[in-house]
Amino acid sequence: MEKILRSFLLLLILLGWNQSEGLFAQDISFKIGFHESIQSKILQENRKLLIHLPDGYQTSGLSYPVLYLLDGSEYGLINALSDLMRLQGRKMSPEMIIVAIVNTDRNRDMMPVVANGYPGPPRAEDFLSFIEKELIPSIEKTYRTNGQRILKGQSLSGLFTLYALLTKPTLFEAYIGHSAGWFEESNDYFLDLSEKAFQKPADFEGRKIFMANSLNDPYDADRVIHKQLADFSELIKSRLGEKIYYKYVTYADYGHVPYPGFYDGIRYIYESEENRLSAESDEAAVKKLVESFLTAVGNGDLEAIEPMFLARATIGGASFREGKWNTFTTTIEDYLASKTENHSPFTEPVSNYTIHISEGQLAFVRADAILYREGKAQSHNMDYFTLLKEGGTWKFLSAAYTAKPIIIK
Incomplete structure (x- = not known):
């Protein structure tokens, strides 16, 4: 009902309203060139x-x-x-x-x-x-x-x-x-x-x-x-x-x-030149943090990962296995606590970044990467990150990914 009333009020405004004469048509013109x-x-x-x-x-x-x-x-x-x-x-x-x-x-x-x-x-x-x-x-x-x-x-x-x-x-x-x-x-x-x-x-x-x-x-x-x-x-x-x-x-x-x-x-x-240099510096810092995180995850270096995240940050993912998607979401604390020492090392080089930074405070990152184990391509990963700048330092607010296996015929 609220949506209908708003639409009706907008219609009245566009057409014009006169209490003595009722509704009347009113042309609106705007010259663009x-x-x-x-x-x-x-x-x-x-x-x-x-x-x-x-x-x-x-x-x-x-x-x-x-x-x-x-x-x-x-x-x-x-x-x-x-x-x-x-x-x-x-x-x-x-x-x-x-x-x-x-x-x-x-x-x-x-x-x-x-x-x-x-x-x-x-x-x-x-x-x-x-x-x-x-x-x-x-x-x-x-x-x-x-x-x-x-x-x-x-x-x-x-x-x-x-x-x-x-x-x-x-x-x-x-x-x-x-x-x-x-x-x-x-x-x-x-x-x-x-x-x-x-x-x-x-x-x-x-x-x-x-x-x-x-x-x-x-x-x-x-x-x-x-x-x-x-x-x-x-x-x-x-x-x-x-x-x-x-x-x-x-x-x-x-x-x-x-x-x-x-x-x-x-x-x-x-x-402005000042804003340009600041934006370039922020983008470089964000990209460096993402790459440090991917390296630490690949090496199983849990101690290096923890300070990269804000308290109560979240992490989640979706992996395509045996014909269906398997998903999870959890806090970074629970994610790190769930990891065991039986870690299989991998590398995840990023081939393309999309980075948007809002007012130098909030960053959204998409990283397109291939995950390799023992030199063999395993999956195509799309990694997504949200970062906040706190006290002049960028930290992750959330991290998520999709992983789809690469099938070599």
Whole structure:
């Protein structure tokens, strides 16, 4: 009944209520932007745009950063604005001009090379040239911009975002890619492109790069694209080091184009240096504690495990054996008390981490690992941890896992 009343009250508010005249219809309109177009000599076509200006643009006299939104559409513009408004409300992002570039031939514009299902001819080079030589000069001539440019792409336009980063690293101050990466047959092309680009590390100085993928992406079920981008992330860090700000995030519970990616990307770009260093320090400390715990469990070192947990912390798990799941949950004290000296050592190296830290106080970790005994793979484990920072030290509030045997035929 409460739910029905709330819905009815909401309906009254939306429609408007007048005691003398009863209910009356009331139109609500909200302008998110306007349509514009630009004639491109490079692409030899007219390109449609959707442009959003900050609410106070006409009277503020201020200059603004520009977000260039690939795969431009009304739906994409609304989603971007929604995230930006939340971030601006928390003082985590400035207001900005948004230029959403509407697609005409997406496959042609986003692909720099022929790939399976994308026979071409690829014209990513021309599309990037259009953005650099025609679109950006037009926008910066027409509107008050402060020179800071952000490029955001998703899926195939996420691939283009990586291409733009590697071929024109100074064109944008920041790059955001959702479900970013490239196809397996394009791996050599992008690795060669990376090697050529990284020969000029100064071009990447101060760039801010945020890439995101889903571990539950139906378009990357075998995680080939994720692995390639994880390898690329290691390459870019090793070759460019502290010259850039780079972060690669994976999401476990979202499908293709995980929707928190843009919010997290903008937040990362505008994060203060102090907060950035603190976040990196916390992430390193959390990862170190997880790895210390997995090592101690594998070695049966119960004395090392106990101080890692808060009092009354819990531990639980689910193991798939003989066709069914066997589960348990208990306190850490009872868990340690139940262990015997007849321990069979194992190792559990983590292949992928997903770490989310809230306000530097609470951390959620998912660790994807393979458990080995005597050098043989035994099970695929997904380990989950919740940690709290107490007195400046991270400790486990809970730990849980699933273990599924690896069957070698």
